[in-house]
Amino acid sequence: MHLVSFASRHMSSLSSTTWRLPAALLLLSLVPLAAGAVRLVGLATGTALTVDNARFLVTPLPVVLHIVGATLFCLLGAFQFDSAFRGYSPVLHRNVGRVAGVCGIMAALSGLWMTVAYPIPKALQGDLLYAARVLVAISMALAIGVSFRAALRRRFVQHRAWMVRAYALGQGAGTQVLILLPVTLIAGEPTYLLRDLLMVSAWGLNLLIAERIVLRRLSSA
Secondary structure: OHHHHHHHHHHOOOOOHHHHHHHHHHHHHHHHHHHHHHHHHHHHHOOOOOOOOHHHHHOOHHHHHHHHHHHHHHHHHHHHOOHHHHHHOHHHHHHHHHHHHHHHHHHHHHHHHHHHHOOOOOOOOOHHHHHHHHHHHHHHHHHHHHHHHHHHOOOHHHHHHHHHHHHHHHOHHHHHHHHHHHHHHHHOOOOHHHHHHHHHHHHHHHHHHHHHHHHHHHHHO
């Protein structure tokens, strides 16, 4: 009820610029979350077995955990960066943050599980992308843990900095869509090393943006 009340009050004052960041983050999440929803529906309804989806049908648990965790982390996290939301109810911000953080850790660890356990063709994941996914998953989980610890110690500047970094890593799939889509439309779907480089560059870009945000907040603190 608190979230519904906030949303109605928040939407009634769209002249404020604070809504733009959550809206942009939700828009960035749109395609990966839609793809995840389609994947879940396919698993639930027993989609036909193909080379592309065989690994998910044989071992569905990690992909289900990943989709659910990433969906909630991206959706709830988008509002956590809204200053109006934090100011409206610090208690709600804290409780939503706990749920989002747990979901983020679940998304990271299940992503690590999928990377290690699923047989993925070399055309879709070479050594570079494999290493990057392992590193991103571990770094994301650790960043959320450090953020939680900082919040418990009331070091809120540090808490926000590490959560910004974790969210940037969690939004890698959204940025990958933005990078891969134009390449695919122009030259066809990239494979092998080019695909690896483009996928990895999305996390790199997100982290650069995250560090810029963190440094700007530190300089204004």
